[in-house]
Amino acid sequence: MARKLVIGNWKLNGSSAANAVLLTELAAEWRGAPGMQLVVCPPAPYLAQACDVLSGSAVTWGGQDVSDRPAGAFTGEVSAAMLKDLGCSHAIVGHSERRLRFGESNALVAAKAAAALDGGLVPVVCIGESAAERNEGRALAVLQAQVEAVLAVVAAPRLPGVAFAYEPLWAIGTGQNADPQIAATVHAFVRGLLARADLAAAAEVPILYGGSVKAANAAEYAAQRDIDGVLVGGASLIAPDFLAIAAA
Numbered sequence: 001m002a003r004k005l006v007i008g009n010w011k012l013n014g015s016s017a018a019n020a021v022l023l024t025e026l027a028a029e030w031r032g033a034p035g036m037q038l039v040v041c042p043p044a045p046y047l048a049q050a051c052d053v054l055s056g057s058a059v060t061w062g063g064q065d066v067s068d069r070p071a072g073a074f075t076g077e078v079s080a081a082m083l084k085d086l087g088c089s090h091a092i093v094g095h096s097e098r099r100l101r102f103g104e105s106n107a108l109v110a111a112k113a114a115a116a117l118d119g120g121l122v123p124v125v126c127i128g129e130s131a132a133e134r135n136e137g138r139a140l141a142v143l144q145a146q147v148e149a150v151l152a153v154v155a156a157p158r159l160p161g162v163a164f165a166y167e168p169l170w171a172i173g174t175g176q177n178a179d180p181q182i183a184a185t186v187h188a189f190v191r192g193l194l195a196r197a198d199l200a201a202a203a204e205v206p207i208l209y210g211g212s213v214k215a216a217n218a219a220e221y222a223a224q225r226d227i228d229g230v231l232v233g234g235a236s237l238i239a240p241d242f243l244a245i246a247a248a
């Protein structure tokens with residue numbers, strides 16, 4: 001797996017017409033970079049369109065979520081095998097919007113990460129603390145519980161197939177991006193937790209930053225040790241902005 005990752009999370013945005021423009025521009029403009037992967041995560045109904053437009057390009061695509069179940073009576077769910085069938089490389093799991101609005105627990109997020117891995121996808125496990133948790137001095141404890149839930153179900157040798165994204169809740173969609181150096185200390189903390197499970201494997205795990213990343217601040221994150229890329233929301237919907245972030 002590429003250690004450097006730039007992932008666009010389109011969230012609940014898009015239409016066939018708008019996606020065609022965005023995907024075509026990304027496919028045409030992104031030439032790839034050594035050791036780095038550019039990934040877009042459209043809403044599930046548009047993954048087939050992403051597969052059509054991006055196949056043969058240097059851009060890959062992934063799901064915004066994945067079921068912890070392989071098949072069966074689970075209305076509304078999308079399995080890892082289905083994402084794989086549509087050519088996905090990655091699946092975001094545990095985005096804070098899903099943790100908060102859909103009540104996803106650390107255990108469920110970890111089960112989704114394991115299901116993605118079993119299905120041949122790279123799970124991108126989102127972790128992050130709220131403003132209140134940070135202000136109360138509980139940020140690291142919250143992050144530790146989120147990471148350890150994954151370590152409880154993903155055996156150490158499989159860790160290099162997993163990516164994490166540190167997304168402090170107070171930075172998502174707010175325009176208040178985390179100070180890159182503060183984010184870097186969190187990333188080092190997370191890598192330390194992974195290293196307790198397997199030192200060598202931990203070094204291979206991409207740990208991304210997410211939260212109000214823009215073309216103007218992306219390079220500051222890229223310059224930090226232990227920040228291996230970014231997960232981008234709003235700015236990933238505008239091709240020149242997303243491409244500028246990837247270039248940074």
Ligand code: PEP
Binds near residue numbers: 173211232
């Ligand atoms: C996100 O939702 O994962 C995100 C990082 O959003 P934004 O870049 O818009 O803050």
